[in-house]
Amino acid sequence: MVDAVPTGAETAAEPAPPAYDLAGRVAVVSGGASGIGYATAEALIGAGAQVVVADIDPTAGQKAADTLGAWYxxxxxxxxxxxARLVENATKVFGGIDIGFLNAGVDTGGAGLDSLTDAAYRRIMAINVDGVVYGARALAPAIERRGGGRLVATASLAGLVALPRDPIYTATKHAVVGLVRALAPELAGRGITIHAVCPGLTDTPLLGGAKAYLEEQGMPLLTPPDIAAAVLGCLRSTETGQAWVVQAGREPLMYKFRGVPGPAGGVRPPKDFRDPEI
Ligand SMILES: NC(=O)c1ccc[n+]([C@@H]2O[C@H](COP(=O)([O-])OP(=O)(O)OC[C@H]3O[C@@H](n4cnc5c(N)ncnc54)[C@H](O)[C@@H]3O)[C@@H](O)[C@H]2O)c1
Incomplete structure (x- = not known):
């Protein structure tokens, strides 16, 4: 018997699926009038996509759209x-939606438990958490009708680590990361990938008065185009359910979650109750 000579074909990795092409796609960017949303809208247009700048601020939103050549x-x-209205109108104008960047977000300005009002709490939960849930729920069927596409949500490093200066902001961003990871399998079955982008401190109006202090302390700030580049990386990726860390001076990288111990005795929960890492 002659040993088979390996040709390499037996062990060759499956060819990587082609990266998602952004040219000709229709993308909705929430919070697109400013900061990270604006820079991402600009980068998407640069990559050949058509963009809907979706924002609560009509003056800044319209100005951004006019400047970028987008639709407000x-x-x-x-x-x-x-x-629902956005999906209906964008579908009428562009024929469909391929990409959603669920990015609008606010902080509490550093409210601790004692200074947090009910109104401030409800506001941040509504924008940072409801806004992502409602956006994913509204956009997924539209994206599915196009045969699949992409969702990215803006979380934060505060979605991965505790930020004692703003615990409620931290809670909302942990919610976004958990939501993205848990939604990924269902959305994969519908041809949609979803990622959370987790930027460090970025030079946008959100920093407010903290910017001067951070600069004084020598803290390097990311720029909105840095985050936009990471978002485009998420969109082009064929992975799903990942949290991408973006830190000043580093390439964006997929955060590696540590495995959580399963129950003792080797018993494993049924698949649909199980974190894939357990
Ligand atoms: N700047 C940072 O350091 C930093 C770091 C990590 C994560 N983030 C996150 O990035 C995202 C974008 O923030 P940014 O830094 O670009 O801030 P930004 O203030 O420049 O932009 C936020 C945009 O969201 C819009 N917006 C606010 N409430 C809205 C609502 N209810 N509906 C629709 N639009 C609304 C605003 O009008 C604004 O245009 C947020 O989710 C934020 O939490 C920011």
Whole structure:
């Protein structure tokens, strides 16, 4: 018997699926009037996509859209009716939607438990969490009708680590990361990938008065185009359910979650109750 001579074909890895091409896609960017959303809208247009700048601020939103050559849609991400209207109108104008960047977000300005009002709490939960849930729920069927596509949500490093300066912001961003990871399998079955982008401190109006202090402390700040580049990386990726860390001076990287111990005795929960890492 002659040993088979390996040709290499037996062990060759499956060819990598082609990266997702952004040219000709229709993308909705929430919070697109400013900061990270604006820079991402600009990068998407640069990559050949058509962009809907969706923002609660009509003056800044319209100005951004005019400057970028995008379409403006007034959207309060906390309103499911607004999301439904956006999907209907964008579908009429562009024929469909391929990409959703669920990015609008706010912080509490550093409110601790004692200074946190009910209104401030409800506001941040509504924008940072409801806004992502409602957006994913409204956009997924539209993206599915196009045969699949992409969702990315803006979380934060505060979605992966505790930020004692703003615990409620931390809670909302942990919610976004958990939501993205848990939604990924269902969305994969519908041809949609979803990622969370987790930027460090980025030079946008969100920093407010903290910017001067951070600069004084020598803290390097990311720029909105840095985050936009990471978002485009998420969109082009064939992975799903990942949290991408973006830190000043580093390439964006997929965060590796540590495995969580399963129950003792080797018993494993049924598959649909199980974190794939257990
Ligand atoms: N700047 C940072 O350091 C940083 C770091 C990590 C994560 N983030 C996240 O990035 C995202 C974008 O923030 P940014 O830094 O670009 O801030 P930004 O203030 O420049 O932009 C936020 C945009 O969201 C819009 N917006 C606010 N509430 C809205 C609502 N209810 N409906 C629709 N649009 C609404 C605003 O009008 C604004 O245009 C947020 O989710 C934020 O939490 C920011």
């Amino acid at each position: 849609a007034e959207l309060d991400v906390t309103s499911s009716a607004d999301w």
